[in-house]
Amino acid sequence: MLNTKLSHVQKRKLDDYSTKAKSFLLGVQGNNGFLFKFCVYGLLIVIGFVYLFPIIYMSSYSFKSLEDLLNPLISWIPSTFYAENYEVAYRVLDLFPTLAETLYVTVIPSLAQTAVAAVIGYGFARFDFPFKKIMFGLVLITFIIPPQVLLIPRYVFFNELELIGSILSFLLPALFGQGLNSAIFILIFYQFFRMMPKALEEAAHLDGAGNFRIFVTIAIPMAVPAIIISFLFSFVWYWNETALASLYFGNELTTLPIELGKFNATFDQMYTGDTEADNINEGISMAGTMLSILPLLIVYFFTQRWFVEGVDRSGITGE
Known part of the structure; x- marks a missing residue:
């Protein structure tokens, strides 16, 4: 008799644990559980990385000197932030x-x-x-x-x-x-x-x-x-x-x-020389690209609240 009561108590505990585990993993209505949130946030992180990767890549390479570009040991973080690329791109543009x-x-x-x-x-x-x-x-x-x-x-x-x-x-x-x-x-x-x-x-x-x-x-x-x-x-x-x-x-x-x-052609006209330093490299090209998209990034940074609100209220998602 005592064993039967113990088995019923243990079964209730197991049922409670399984209910709590199911509620934690799947949620009450299936859309607020851990698995659902994990999938949604994981998908958003992947999509966000796909969109942010080009900007991160350009930002990293735009601050690299010629030595960093030629050094296979330096991948993402430059040894020193080489701002001269932006000075050259500023003059070329x-x-x-x-x-x-x-x-x-x-x-x-x-x-x-x-x-x-x-x-x-x-x-x-x-x-x-x-x-x-x-x-x-x-x-x-x-x-x-x-x-x-x-x-x-x-x-x-x-x-x-x-x-x-x-x-x-x-x-x-x-x-x-x-x-x-x-x-x-x-x-x-x-x-x-x-x-x-x-x-x-x-x-x-x-x-x-x-x-x-x-x-x-x-x-x-x-x-x-x-x-x-x-x-x-x-x-x-x-x-x-x-x-x-x-x-x-x-x-x-x-x-x-x-x-x-016309960036490369303009650079060749302004900086013509026989030395390797007078030739365009990826760091200068990326600096020019960053300067050309920077105004749009600034505009979106200051208008994102109204932009998101406008999309939400008008139902327009763009192309």
């Missing part, structure tokens, strides 16, 4: 004047594209007019047309208008809803404004507000997440665009990505 031109040809078209996309998206979302669906479909079709298809016709058109070498070659398409990937931004604002309650507009109309005032005082403040998303994506796309910028700007304007593409 002509950093601050080039950065000023880059911001000039990216920020202004990005602002124009965001503003125009907001107006067009609001018009499609809140107004009814003939052939609305057909026109909206045509707007979305422009997103799947490769910009290379329109490259030559636009160049001929801009050349006839004497816009080559001017920011207007970027600005005018943005003002007419034909900037870089404008269709996706119009779709973002269209979806966002469709979710806006119509009761707000009706109340504003009863108070005597017109459509323009409703758009400025009600729609725009509510669409701040969409505005942030659109501007940041537009800014990055204009910043990274080199083919159109090289063709339209010619020798009049330049950007950091364009100068980075």
Whole structure:
């Protein structure tokens, strides 16, 4: 009898231990246990490392001297932080004047594209007019047309208008809803404004507000997440665009990505010599690359909170 009671007690303890172990490993609902968190955080760490590895690699090599690059014993951490690579890259890129031109040809078209996309998206979302669906479909079709298809016709058109070498070659398409990937931004604002309650507009109309005032005082403040998303994506796309910028700007304007593409040739022109120290090496190239992406990293560092909030509220994840 006593043995039977002991066996029941031991069985209950084993059941309790198994229940606790199952709860610890799998969680209550299967999504908050240790195994689930281990898999999720492990996957996030792997994905994060894949994205961070190039930046870590560039940062490490950009501070290496020629001796460290040739030393097989030095892999990641340089023996001394060799800042002269950045001094050379700074002079080759002509950093601050080039950065000023880059911001000039990216920020202004990005602002124009965001503003125009907001107006067009609001018009499609809140107004009814003939052939609305057909026109909206045509707007979305422009997103799947490769910009290379329109490259030559636009160049001929801009050349006839004497816009080559001017920011207007970027600005005018943005003002007419034909900037870089404008269709996706119009779709973002269209979806966002469709979710806006119509009761707000009706109340504003009863108070005597017109459509323009409703758009400025009600729609725009509510669409701040969409505005942030659109501007940041537009800014990055204009910043990274080199083919159109090289063709339209010619020798009049330049950007950091364009100068980075000519980095080796510019270095050879500035530092020509017979000694090995006068030749470009991987450390100098990585320093130039870091300087070219550093402004984007700084922008994201200061805007990441609004960027993440905008993605969360608008449901846009980018490409």
